[in-house]
Amino acid sequence: MKPIRLKISGLNSFTEEQVINFELLTEKGLFGIFGPTGSGKSTIIDAITLSMYGKIPRNSKDFINTDSLSTSVVYEFEIGVGTERRRYIVERNIKKDLKNGGYKTTLARLREITAEGEKVLAEKEREVHQKIVEIIGLTAEDFTRSVVLPQGKFSEFLKLSGRERRDMLERIFGLERYGNDLMEKVRKVKNEKALLLGMVNGELSHYEGVTEEALKEALAKLELLKEEEKNLSAEREELLKEREKLKEIWERQKELNQFLEKKRLLDEKASEIEVKRGKIEKARKALSVKPYIDSVEETEKKLLLNKKELEKHAKELEEVSAQLEKIEKDYEITFREKEEKIPLLIEKEERLKRAIQIRDEVQRLSEEREKLLTEYKNLESNIKRLEEEKEKLFLSIENLKKNIAEKEEKIVSIRISTEEKENVFKAFELEKEFERVKREREEKAHKIEEIEKLVEKQKGEHERIKVILAEKEEELQKEESSFNLLEVQKPLSSEELFNFQKELESKRLKLIEAQRNKELEEKLEKTLKEVLEEREKLVKELEKTEREYVEKGKALDALQKEIEEIVRKNMAGELAEGLEEGMPCPVCGSFHHINLAKKVDEKLIEEKKKLERDLRTEREILQEKLIMLKSQLSGFTAKEEISKAELEKAKENLRGIDLEILRKEIEEMEVKFKEEKEKLEDWAKEKEEKEKVLKRLKEEKGQLALEEARIKERLQKDLKLLEEYKLSFEGIEREYQSLLKELENWKEKLGYANFSEKVGEINQKEKLIEKLREEVESLKKNLEELNIKREKVLEDLNQLIVRKTQVVEVGKEKRSVLEKMQKELDSYSEGKDVKKYLEEVQKERAEILQRESFLKNRLEEERRKKQEIESKKVSTLENQILLTNMLKEQIEKLELSLSKEGFKTKEEALSFVISSEEMSEIEIEVKRFENEYTSLVANIERLEGFLKGRQIEEEHWNRLEERIRELEEILTGKRKEIGATEKAIHDMKENLKKVEELTKKKKELEHVIDMLEELDKLFQGNKFVDFIASKQLKYITFSASKRLKEISRGRYALEIDSENNFVMRDDFNGGVRRSVDTLSGGETFLTSLSLALALSSHIQLKGKAPLEFFFLDEGFGSLDSELLDVVMTSLERLKKDKMVVGIISHVEELKDRVPVKLIVTPPTVSGEGSKVRIEYT
Template identity: 25%
Template sequence: MKPIKLSIEGVFSYRTRQEIDFTKLSSEGIFGIFGNTGSGKSSIVEAIIFALYGKIERVSGKQIDLINLQSNKAVIDFEFEVSGKAYRVVVNLTRTSSGHSTKKLFYQKQEGQYRAMEEKISGEQLTGLSYDNFCRVVIIPQGKFQDFLTLTSGERTKMLKEIFPSLKKYDLSNTLRAMREETEGMQKEKMGQLNSYSEYTIEALNERKEQYAVVEQQYKDLEILIKNLKEDLDSRKTLFDAFKKQEELSQNFNRLKLNEENISALKDRLDQYRKTNRVFGSLLTKYDDLLLRKKRTSDLLSELSLQVADLEKKKQSLEEELAALQKENEQTPLQQQEADNLKTLADLRELESTMAILDTKMKDEQKRLENGKACVAAEENKKQNKEKEIADKESRLLNAEEFRSVRDWFAKNQRLNEDLARLRKENQDLCKKKNDCLAPFGDISPDNPEAELQQRLQDIEEQISKAENLLSDYNVKQALCQYSKALSSNEPCPLCGSLSHPHPAELADVDEHLKQIKSTIRDLKARKETLEKAVSSLDFYSKQIQSKQEQINSLQQDIETHKRQFVWANYLGKSSLEITQMENEDIRLQNELKELRSALAAIDRNIRKYSEALKQIENSVEQSRNALTKHQGRKEELGKNLSEEFVLQYAQVDVNQLNEQRQKLLAVLEKRNAVLAERNAVLSKQNAVLFQREGERNSCKQNLETIIGETDKCESEIERQIACGGFQSLESVRQILSSSFDEDDAQTQIDNFNRQMIEFSSQLAALSEQTSGKDRPAEENIKSDEQTLSQKEKEFKSCIANKGGIEKEINLFETKLSQKTELEKEMKKAEARLDALNKLSQMFKGDKFIQFISTVYLEQLCAKANERLQIITNNKFAIRYWEENFEVIDNLNSGKTRSLKTLSGGQIFQASLCMALALVDTIRLNSDTREDFFFLDEGFGTQDNESIELIFKSLVSLRQENKIVGLISHSEILKEKISYNIAVRLDQNEGSLIENNY
């Protein structure tokens, strides 16, 4: 459980509504709730407990006692978080004529809003903690847990059972009985399974392995025989195939030689074609290409000549049109001058209008400037009055540093007196507890009760020793009686071996005496335990009383020293009430000064605001004046460029008409210039095209002349080659080259013929060598051998199948035997388990094992407590649980152990704190609660500064464990160290008030 927000009203000393925001308060991991004794600090935690569980120890079942005596109702509104979910509980207690009424409702936060839960829900269901465990987890009961260290073993075991319900699970007698029955059933089941494996034996497995060895030998013999048959058959088949292939190749070779003449004629024709193509192929191609180029170039020349003539006519027409346009353009300068004058006149008219507007604006701003200066003067007057009033009140304030020292002196004086009263009350309570320890022993002298109790304890121990000796004697007598009763004639005595028994022992009332002695021993041990407990408690309370008295004496000295430290003459004779009244008056003056300074700051802001506005107005006036001056100069400059006649001519024409007339004139000029530029561009383009076409025509003419020359040279070369090569004419050459003769196909036929001739000759030679000197095998013998081989292969496959079947049986037997072995092992385990369970049943009788587990719990608690105790005490001592008691390990004395009673009061507190934190951690683990948040309700008034410093460091270190600690105390030292805290103050009129310091 982690608190989020608490609101209380009318609860105990809280008359008015008070709120605590735990989210902000606990943001640093540690926070404090501070206040004087009786101010209402612990009531905050009690309100939380009551809201969740509906009860607290203080009201003892009378819920009406929770309502403030001056209130008619009490309201607790508590928001908290459990396992990441937010909840809220609201409790309303109202006084009625018959007593009181209670209304309580839980809410859960869903979609950002709290929604009411079912009425039967409880705080224990939400937190997962019972009321007692919640008080142990959320509020560490240091004072109560200290008693835990001095309990007897039985009382401690009983307490641990209540704190840790899981200890009850160690009553395992029923569980062991069920486990024993389960083991016996399993043993019977395994025995039945073993019976089903009776046929699977080692002998049967060996028999099958022998069968497998015989079949394995058959398998190997057949494998060798089949291999030899295959090799011989393959050799004879290869020779037979060679003779057969030799006959086929001889026939093919003879057929190929019959085509030899046709191939020779084809070769002659191929040679003629290649010779003609080599001489005339490229020459005729070049000649045909030249003829084609000559025709195309001649056609292109004719077309270019026609284009040049057409372009020259167009050029002449454009030159005549441009001459006419240039004549019209001679009037352009006069028209441009008129357009510029119209623009100047329009600008002059617009400038005069702007100047008139600026003049009006400047006059308005001058009036605003005068009004602003009057406002500033009024605010300055207010400021002087406020400053005088502030100076008057400041002179009446107290000296803050001196008054703070005086107030702290009175606060400390009150705190010291309250601590003295508390210590005296605690000392009286300890004396009463000490006397209560002696109450059962009313006849003990009060002068030295410890010595008298020790003497009584020694007497009882002697009585127990005598009784135990007597018990041993009677046990022997009882055994003798049993032997005597068991004696019979002619049977040897178990003690002396004699066969005659003339005087057997007769001891009467032995059993009755044994019962009386055992009862006496039990009574004596009970009295001894009571005395030991009384001696321990008496020693403990004596040391506590001595420690308290030392604290009281020390505190009285502190009070006297504190009185001598009062050195402020101005406050001599003043009471705490007068000091408070003076402080209230000073606070009132400071509040009034705060308001006056706030008002003075507002006046200063107004003055700055008005001053800034005045500055802006002055800047605006200056800008307007500068603009008028600038416009006047521009106006005079524009007037110089216009003649009086021109101005009079357009006196009645407004600015828009002037601009319109100017735009029309500029449009005429622009159109004329555009046409002239366009015609010039067209003429330039025509000249470029004409120049390009003339160049192309000249180039084409030169190219045609070159082609005609090359054509003539080619014709001469062709005629020379015809004459030299013995060809009849150009037409006969073209006829040879243009025939449908396929040169590649002819060459392929020739190559294929030559290749086949070579291959056949080579293969025939190889086959002749392979068959030379050998007889041709008979085909019938080969077929007979193939049948024999097939028969042996069938026998081989049958052998493989038989081998596989036996191998499967062997694997099955081995698997079953392995399973059988495992079952036999499990049977032995079951027998051992059953034997162990019988022994455990004897061990778990009574509380023996629970006491053992309790010892483990206590040892773990000590280990966890020592982790923090070593930090708090600088590793001075540690705690251990040994032989059913707690002991101190003195690290400053070579780790020697001593009694827990030897610790001082402060050391007992440190040990109790660490044991309490360890208990909290353990309870959280056993209750499935994950929020590490708790309150530590302890004053620390009896601790010195060094101890408080160590305790504080230990609590701060808990932040590294993601724990949030809420400290409830009246220690000023801790208040100064914990920055996030709330102060609880008891006001006579308003009750307990909370002041947030975070």
């Protein structure tokens, strides 16, 4: 984790927002935070921890600034390596809970900064804490023990007990995956394997009875079943042949019996059909009469309705006349009332409106008089108040004048002369300048000593770097020569290899295409042969059908001629039957009729016509078949042409291609391609490795050259700086001696040993005089303000008295006017409420006008209604006469129609009327009966001719069918049994394989579970974690001990005892080992620092990102100058390990040892909080 930016406000001594730019602060690798005690240095660590974990390391409850209601911290940091590096911003706002005491978090938010913008990861206090622990991999306690070491926490890890230290190491180094996590994984896998074993055992239980013996028994059973099935099939075939011989006779016999039964039923129905024929005849006659009946009945209905309408109009006319007479009387009364009352009501309304105006004026004047009375009372009160205020102001003015005189006298008594003040201040300035020059002289002497040491050290470092740089240059030249040689030995290029591959792919495609064409050629030749064979069959079928069609045509022509001859003879016979002796023949005219023609039997004609129809049907079927066969032949011809064309195309594509030669060429090219590709890959891999080496050497050389240039530049700067400091020291020494002599002269002249104390005394007197003068000025201002106020009070008092006199006069005048107007109002209102009286008058006038208007409208409406009814009555009477005449004519027409159709009354005719649908149904039924009967007779004759007396007993046929059915059922059962047995045999063979596999799998699982049981026992009690943690602890201890030895110049070393607790070994005292609890402050600091640095350098945050940041806040005050120098040198070396180290101290000696400083200025008495600024050494 690397800090980027921190914003603090309202935390401890910080009030206004302060921004710390860690990117600038950490750019040199080592930085310090300096400031006096209480300035707020440690608050910076508090702010980082508070932003991330919501609490501060020192567990202070009063961490919000006393002048602030809330605190706000915003911390921006980076974490991760390479492409996995991420930047986050965590912020918290914490507010004082004034109501309940304590604090309340009002904002907690964690954001990630990405290329697309900011993304919020958590927005609740608990969620932010969990996410931070997830990202960094450290709890708040781990963080303050290993990354940020605040006051009081520095030696905590050193003194932790074994269990607590193991838990911390487990979290920091992610060892939980070797403890509970690994144990859970083992148990999870063990449970999964146990579940699989259970499943395998379950599957094996399904295959009980699956053995080789069972398989042999099943095979023997199958052979027996097949033999039985063969015998049953032979018997069934014999019976089927017998049934086929008898089948047609049985079916024709059944068909004849069905037709005979149908004929019997139709004979029974014949009398019913005759009745229906008569019903149809009567219905047709009734239908011709029905329109006349409908006309008469319709007119009679209209006459009845018209009569009722006439009676209704007469009654309505009588009612309307009576109502009209009543309304005319009411309207006359209302009209007279309107003419008499309306003028009087209008006059009264005008007088009452005037009364309302007077009443409003009286009310307004009364309100004004009341206001005057109120004003009079207020004036009396204000005059009294101002009189009292005037007396108080006179008294205050006298007291102020007395106070001013006293303070002016005191100023005169404490004043110091101007000459004395000037001399003291000159001597004081000289004294300050002397002290400054003295400090500067001492600092420059110390700095010259430091720079001389540093220059010597840098000279040695510069020589060492130059030697390493020359060695690196020689190594780089060797690698470049080797790389150039490799470039010369390059095999085929990627482009040449790609072109070769393209050529190979082209040949592969050519081979595939040729193979496809070969397969297509063989397929098309086969298809063409099949098409030709089918076409030949179709041609033969077509020729046969054409012959049959011609023969049927000839037969039809002969039959038609025969029918024509029979019909002609039949017509001659019918004509001969009608001839009478002595009457002329209509054909030849002869009167004597000899050798008369005889009629032909109708049955013969019908048979011939039926035969003609059958021939026509057969010929049409043959014609359709011809069309279909010609269409099929056309299709086969087209198919033949297409197949020939495709076959020719396939042969053309194969022309000039030898498949075997092409395959060999491809195989040779594939081998060559593989060899060349492997050569290129090996060459590229070797080149890449050499490029990496070259890049690394160039980078190392560049870093060394940069380091050499940097050291050289720093050495030159330090030499120049040393010269400048020496010249500057000579000048400051001369200035120091001169100032010392001058200061002694001033002390002797003025008689003061300490000018700063005298200046303080003068300043206090000056401040007191200034304060007294300010008070006098303030009192004079107050006196002036009181005089102005007194004048204002007197002026206001006079104005109030004048206004009081005016109010009294106006009040008298308004009272007189009010009395006069009240008398006029009483005369108009007649002692009533004016507004209500006016409303009553207006209401009465409106009601009279409304009533008159309503009756007038009613009168007009009733007159109009009466006129309408009279018109309707006349129209209805005319219609009555018209309908009566029409009815008479319609009755005459009806009687004539009834007589014509043979009905006596209209009721008789109506009894025979049926619907057209019913009539149509009866006609269809009669027609259907006739057609069905004719058809039945023909079919019975046809079947009797076919059977010619042959007959099969039903019992014999049923026995035959039953046996065939029994055999089929037995065969079906046998075949199913054979199929089931075959499937059982197949399944048994497969199951035998599965049993073998499952048995093998069972043994493997049992072996794995045994091993997992052993691992589970090993991991119980976190034994494995303890083992890894102890290894990590030994590694950290070794690293810390190495650093401690370096810092302590070989004296101290750090070890761990048998209980994994830390002990310190003192090699200057015979290697004696001491518990860390017995160490002094300085020893504890050195040991804790070494351990903390070792721990931090090995921390991998979340197991991925290295720790880039280490913060230290205590301990340097316990070290002497020599040891402090060793510690700082050790911290400076951490820059090479890419570790940023920050120290917090008030030790002045450290300031010049760190390249970048954050100076923290303490809060001021005026209320400003701590401030921060960055300085460079």
